[in-house]
Amino acid sequence: MSEGAYQRLWDSSHLTLQELLDQEQPLLEPVPDRERQSFQYRLSRLYLYYLGLLRRFDTLYDQMVQPQKRRLLRRLLDSVAGRVLELKDDLVRTDLCESHCLDQVLQDLKLTPAELEVPIPKYFLLEQSSILKERGLMLAEILSRMERLSSEESFPEMHRTEAVILLQRAERARQGRLRANFMREIRKEEERDRRIREDGRHKFSQDQAAIAIQKVWKGYLQRMRTQQDRQREMEFIGMLPLRNHVEHLGLLSQACLWEDVRRLHQVEKEQEFQLAITKTHDSLKETEGPDMKEKMKEQIRQWFIECHALTGRFPDYPDESLGGSYLIFADKTPEQVKMELEAQAQDSKKKDQEKNKEKEKEKKEKKKKGKAEKNRRGEADTMLKVLPSKFIPVINAGHEEYINLWKNQYDSTHPNQSFDSETLRVEKRKEVEQEIRLQVDELMRQELKNLRLAVDREEARPLKAPKKKTGKKTGKKKKEKDLTPDRSVESLFEELVLSGFLKKNETVALKDYVGDFLYLGSTLSFANKLPMPSLFDIRQNMALYGVLRLGSPDIHSMAPLIRSVLLVGPSGMGKKMLVKAVCTETGANLFDLSPSNLQGKYPGKTGAQMLVHIVFKVARLLQPSVIWIGNAEKNFYKKVPKEEKEMDPKRIKKDLAKALRLLNPGDRVMLIGTTNRPQLAEIKGLCRTYERILFMPRPDYASRYVLWKQMIEAQGVQMAQSLDVSALAKVSDGYTPGHILHAIRSVLTQRRLLQLSKRPLVASEFLGHLAKLEPVYREEEESLKDWYFKTPLGKKRMKLSKDQDAEEAKLAKEKKKRK
Known part of the structure; x- marks a missing residue:
């Protein structure tokens, strides 16, 4: 795509954005509980539209070159992502469920389930690639040192003679296997020749032989034509992948190459822009700075004279916290400025008096209106409404900036996609003016002091500090005591790696967590049946709760705060895979505080306290970070089993809760727990620690179909018509994605892959391996549902x-x- 195409996409995105901003205000009005379905429908529509906008703004920010446009796009991208998170929070409060039935909304808007996929902004990893490389090198260096030490200890030296004997034995065994295969083929050929000699050959005439050959050849040609026609038909209706897959991959790689080229152009233009910023700032300071300074001084002196003429005394200089001399430059007369300063002092007195009166009135009216208030509260509880958004003002400001600056500017103005120098000068002029104003304020305060002494014989008045606004006392959080004040982050990082608490994360993309959309969610909910979340819903929730929040500090600081997530489901559902995917997509550090990993490390109460402190300190300093606890139920055991008493799994329970409470907006640290036996834990403690609980049931038919298909293709196998994937999806009811992957890997060995050209895959090959595995029985799943x-x-x-x-x-x- 060209820059003009991206500009047109930007224009159309803002048209959609304007429509969405118009729909925001009606949602703030409370709605009675009986209209829950219509309210949920409106929220879902808005949520889907914002998801589409997020996808567009991500593409634009990733590919647009002009540096000033990219700054605006970045603000819009982060604010739209934050609005998506706010709407998700509103949907959860409305539906009282973590997964939502949006199939009816998709159908009404004529969208596909792919539109529901949460786009992960590409800049999450691209803009912190250098930091991630440094951190990866540091981690690899520490791990290599550990491997050298362990290899020296664990691998004793082997004598040369023993090594030679071992190699000879392996080589003779290999040659023996080859010889046996060769002899088997020779025996088969001999047996075939013997049968031909015994049966005798049937003699054909020349015409009979020609007819037989023609029959075979014509039959072969017709079968090939029929097969090709069927192949084309299935490709046309989208039931089979295109045969020109190689060409398709070539086009994709070429498109990716052009995207990388545009990113390189972005870096070049950004460097030019940074140089221009410093040059423009310096030139404005040199050329316009002295005139600005003199003009400000003249205005302030004129204000001094006018105030003295009106009141007979020189005014108090506005405090810096109130804006300093900016109050004078706001096109106001001295009388207006004086009146404002006096009004501020009177307002504070009036507010105090009004508060006292209100308190007295409240005390009198409390007894009379007790019952009425209860009724109102009851009505308010049943009313549905959307909480005020923190991101809408930012989106509005960005939308207005686009309309005022960039809407009518085209590529002909800046064909090389360079920065707009005039816009830059306007921005820098404001900054220079602010800097000069601070200098002028210091000089004019001194001049005012001298004027008072010279004219009024008045000494300097004591500056009155502005009163702080009195309000309800908020519960202040206690600051965490630093138990390691003298230690550097690098030393703590190394200690955690050596102890096994900070681990190298495996690269797993979130899209690798395969699953399909729940197509009958609305139908089930209308029939008063609670639909269970699909694998698609689980992936979407992890993208919203984990990836989007941890990826950007701007989003995290303003979005609804979520410190912890618990994944509950049978073993094999991919809970740990999701944890790794969150770390991969955000570049987060992975800390392992599982009870099994704690055994024998940092013993005692002080040891546990120190461990949790170090982990959370390093996690905050090296954001983003994910703290994973496997078998999370063990921290909250109702009764610790005898065999696990030595492990003492509950020893970090209190320290963990305290550390979580100290996490604030902007601290991109998330606790993710995984468990398959939550029934063993105290439910109150578990739910108090984990703010969001995501239930992961067995995959449904649609998800199992997609799992079989994509997992087989991931092994490098082209799907053939002989393989009935639908039958496999039906038979594997009750099995988890882990079971399916195990069965596929057991069947598709290296030898079987080599035989695919002669012997295509069939569904029956997988059944024997599936039968050896224990499925998730209905009793187990019902037990997890009851707990949830x-x-x-x-x-x-x-x-x-x-x-x-x-x-x-x-x-x-x-x-x-x-x-």
């Missing part, structure tokens, strides 16, 4: 469904009475 519906959100969801059932039963009875 005992969590705070699960309880609310169950109560809502019961209330809806009761209302429907009531309506049905009323209809019968009318009849």
Whole structure:
């Protein structure tokens, strides 16, 4: 795409953005609980539109070259991503569920399930590539030192004679296997020749032989034509991949190459822009700075004279916290400035008096309006509304800046996509003016002091500090005591690596967590059946709760704060894979605080306290960070088993809760726990520590179909018509993605891959390996479901469904009475 195409995409995106901003205000009005479905529908539409905008702004920010446009796009991208997170939070409060049935909304908007995929901004990794490289090199160096030490200890030296004997034995075994295969082929050929000699050859005439050859050849040609026609038909309707797959890959690689070229241009233009910023700042300071300074001084002196003429005394100089001399330069007369300063002092007195009166009134009215307030609170609780957004003002400001500056500018103005020098000068002029104003304020304060002494014989008045606004006392968080004040981050980092708490993360993309969309969610919910989340929903939630928040400090500081997530599901569902994917997509450090990893390390109460302190300190200093706890239920055991008493799995429970409470917006640190037996834990403690609980049930048919198909193709196998993937998806009901992957790897060995050209894959080959694995039985899944519906959100969801059932039963009875 050219720069003009990206500009047109930007223009169309802002048209959509304007429509969405118009829809924001009606959502703030409270809605009664009986209109929950329509309210949820409106929220879902808005959520889907913002997701589409996020995808567009990510493409634009990644590929546009002009540096000033990219700065605006970055603000818009972060604010739209934050708005998506806010809407997700509103959807959870409305649906009382972590997964949402959006199939009906998708159908109405004529969108595909692919539009629901949460786009991960590319700059998360691109803009911190140098930091990640340095951190990776430091980690690799420490790990290599550990490997050298362990290899010296664990591998004893072998004598040369023993090594030669071992190699000879392996080589003779290899030659023996080859000889056996060779002899087997010779015996087969001999047997074939013997059978031909015994049966005798049938003699054909010349015409009979020609007819037989023609039959075979014509039959072969017709079968090939039929197969090709069928192949073309299936390709046309999208049921089979295109045969020119190599050409398609070539086009994709060429497109990726052009994207990389544009990113290189971005770096060049950014360097030019940075040089221009310093040059423009210096030139403005030299050329316009002295005139600005003199003009400001003249205005302030004139203000001094006018105030003295009006009031008979020189005014108080505005404090820096109130804006300093900026109040004078705001096109106001001296009388207006004086009135404003006096009004501020009077307002503070009036507010104090009004507060005292209000308190007295409240005390009198509390007794009278007790019952009325209860009723109002009850009504307010049943009302549905969207919380005020922190990101909408930022989006509005960005939208206005686009309209004022960039809407009508085209490529002909800046064909090389260089910066706009005039816009830059306007921005820098404001900064230079601000710097000079601070200098002038210091000089004029001194001049005012001298004027008072010379004219009024008045000594310097004591400066009154501006009063702080009195309000409700907020509960101040205690500052964490630093237990390691004298140690550097590098030494703590090395200690955690050597102890095994900071681990090298495996590269796993979030898109590798394969699963399909739940197509019948709305149908099930209309039938009063609670739809279970699909693998697609789980991937989407991890992108929203983990990746988007940890990827950007601007998004994290303003988005609804989520410090911890718990993944609950049977073993083999890919919980640890999701943790690795979050680390991969955000470049986060991976800390392992699993109970099994704690055994024998940092013993005692002080040791546990020190460990948690060091982990959270390093995690905050080297953001973003993910702290993973496998078997999270062990930290909250109802009763510790005898075999695990030595491990003492509950020893970091209190310190972990304290450390989590100290995480603030902007601290890109997230605790992610995984468990397959949450029933063994105290539910209150577990739910208090983990703010979001994501339930991961067995995959449904659609997800199993996609799993079989994509996992087989990932092994380098071209899907053939002989392989009935639908039958495999049906038979594997109850098996997890881990089971399916194990069965595929067991069948598709290196030898089997070599035989594919002669013997295509069939579904029956996988059944034997699946049968050896233990599936997830319904009792186990029902037990996990029962536990989930005992969590705070699960309880609310169950109560809502019961209330809806009761209302429907009531309506049905009323209809019968009318009849």
